[in-house]
Amino acid sequence: MNFSFVSGDATRASGELLVIPLFEGELGDTAPSSLAAADTALEGRLRGAATQEGFKAKGEQSFLMHTHGRATAERVLLLGLGNRARFTPEVLRLAAGRAVKAALRLKAGTVAFVLPATDAADATVRAVVEGLMLGAYRFDKYKSSARDEKNPARVGKVALVLPEGLEKSRELDDALNLGRRVAEATNWARDLVNEPPNAVTPTVLAEAARAAAKEGGLQVTIGGLREIQRLDMGMFLGVTAGSAEEPRLIHLVYTPKNARDAKRPPLALVGKAITFDSGGLSLKPTEGMVEMKTDMAGSAAVLGAMKVIAALKPPFPVHAFIGACENMPSGTAYKPGDILTSRLGKTVEITNTDAEGRLVLGDMLTWACEHKPSAIIDLATLTGACMIALGNYIVGAFGEHEGTVNEVLQAARTAGEEMWRMPVSELQKDALRSEVADMKNSGERWGGAINASLFLKEFVGETPWVHLDIAGPSNSPKERGYLSKGGTGVGVRTLVEWVRLRAANPDAYEAAPAPTLKGAATKAAGKSARKSARG
Template sequence: MDLRFQSAGFDALNSVATDALVLVLAGGSVPADLDPTVSALIKDAIKLGDFELKAGQSLVLTRPQGLKAHRLVLAGTGTDHVKGARAAAQAAIAQLKSRGAASAAVAFVGYAAEHAEALAEQLALAAADALYTYRHTKPSAAAPSKLARISLLGDKAAMKAAKVGLARGQAIAAGVELARECANRPGNYATPSFLAEQVRALGRSHALKVEVLDQKAIEKLGMGSFLAVAKGSDEPPRFIVARYDGAAKSQAPVVLVGKGITFDSGGISLKPGADMDEMKFDMGGAASVLGTLRAVAELKPKVNLVAIIAACENMPSGRALKPGDVITSMSGQTIEVLNTDAEGRLILCDALTYAERFKPAAVVDVATLTGACVIALGGVRSGMYASCDQLAAELEAAGDQALDPCWRMPLDAEYDDGLKSNFADLANVGSRAGGSITAAKFLQRFASKYRWGHLDIAGTAWKSGAGKGATGRPVGLLTHYVLSQAK
């Protein structure tokens, strides 16, 4: 996608030559200083009842009289918030996806100049989302859209901010698409070895340091908890480490840890058959860490970043982990396994211990960890836990800026009681009550030596139903967080 800024006054939009002129209209009235020809067309559409200045409203006018553009696309927001602008822009571009338009020019009308950078970023993300189609295992998928060039219209005063926003938005969009592509692939394609090759490819294209540990190397490290989950599958596990070095060696890195369960059957604690196909998305945390790594590598901020992905399958077999087994983690802590379907925390705990060697400024793990988080927050906000208020505030701010929001959840010491075991240092599950919290409390036991955050993305990493597919979240949140650490 060729996405660029084009200087143009909103009082002369009739002279913009493009296949489609897209107007994202804030508020409930037509601005007085808008191009009179365009203004007349909008008011006429409103008078005829074909369009309203409300959220969710859009209209395509072909061969609009008095305009050089071949189409005029109107999209209402009902507000002047950036969130509404993104939704309207995405809906408008989706209208053009199956049409013959090869170019579009987008104007955000009625927005304050201070929003120029954010609007530009969200336009890049909206366009990428609207035009994305999964094709890898679907030869019958619709042909790619002809829409190959989008220009963001604005005055010269907004140019600098808009260009910054477009660059950031395109980098995040590339990361989101990589995350979606990985997560959407079926489990027989997206294996632990596949994830390792994706990281290697990214390392080659962006000059990153990449290390992939096989089973023998993982055993040598003493990752007994990770290996206990992996041993039920014929697919070999992979422990993947990638480094982006954008700052001095003396600067402590940010470490992102992704849960990479490429298929989760539940193991011996077998899941119900209904919707089990969606457990190919259980590597959404790993996919988002990979996508964030790409976005950061393209933006080249002055920060050091380490990405860790623990990748394996969770399968039932004669070798598989059993309920009641006691395993020893890399940290030396023993774990009584009460439910083999609580496997994500078992691979993450060893990854969190491994992260200590980097003497990190902060560690954030990302995982499709609990159904309990879906019940608590649905698919709007990711669950966020943090060991300190500053990190929590940074993650929350990053999510708000990226329109990829999270919600802080509690870590009260009293929740530790649910993980008590008579046979090990701790159990891998507690009661159903507060299930997302006790899962986070489990991970916290292995993250005491640094600032630690945890994102439970079980509700936000993918969608079910007719629109089933990976979302690429929280690449936006994570990228904004990493960028904020470079300041």
């Protein structure tokens, strides 16, 4: 999708479809110049027809009208943005997604999109670019009808019409390019999530990580079963034991070229990568297993974000840690009642083999903390309990370090990804108490998302840490705005914004906290840097 900025009369902008976003009340005498020009070109019929059809520019409303040759565009699409006082860029991002889907249905290959006048023009540009590119996404590679289609509908060119008084600038160009990179990376992550589990195995996911690293100039290390054994990741080994697919240990590193920046404490991103989750011997019901190809959405988001981070070149290192495997039932699978020993040295009694993601993440978090990051985020499709609490579109954010949690929530707001802070309460800790080991991997049903976060907390020590449970938002149940049914790529935008936020003031995070490893910590604390690097 190619973008360009244009100024002047919107009705003369090149495009088969002219899109005009409007706030409530702008159909009247206070109409923006773009609407007034379109209404004049259509001899005053546009506003009248829209009013007759009940269009009031409320959120998610739209009105489409043919121009009958009275304007450059064949059709005009009015988009409702709702109340201006409650406007956020996400409102525009969703509206742009609806607009591009309308263009695809109309087979309009070129679009002129009028940018609404807002307080932050760069955020407006980025929201429109992301909304259009994300909204145009579709995953149909396995449909024969799509393969046989000779001229599939696509939007190739978009003219972004600047509002009156706004000139093209370097800042707007930068916002456009950032929006394009983020949308491309998010759609790439969506592809990984939407692929069937026989197409994206741990090996294939590792090769996707290798390709992303090569494209962005990142260092990449990929290990297999032997490397996981050398790192004493007993929980990871337990989860993968039942699968015929060999696991993969993935480590991507962005390092600044500047020597001083390269020595700063890194940021660490950890993504859950269960490429298929049957539940293991605690087998899921059939209907609960169908979408379990998406149980690696956390890793897809981390890899997608690393593609953008490589281009942003922040003034500090960024590491990505991913443990990829399947959770399958077989004669070699780990069992309820087993006791696994983590890399940290803590022992874990298995009470439910379907609580596997936290086991792999625990070993990965321990490994990540050994690299002494200034902060760490993990993303995981971890619990159905979080979906029960927050639904399909809101991410649950867990963490005790106020500054880091607030940074992540701020980054999410800027990115337009909805998050809600959840408690990490010691009141729930008894749910994980074991009579025969240091802890259980699964407790009672009540407070399940909190229980999972408490389990993960045991493996991060004092390192500032945020856990994002993306079980609901990782997979959209229906088409909505720029979302299509299926994988969403949630988390890519927030991770990018978090890195950008920290890059704006890197000296504020100069001192990396020494990881305090609780419990039987001496085992992992004694690991040499040489042994860690082998993973």
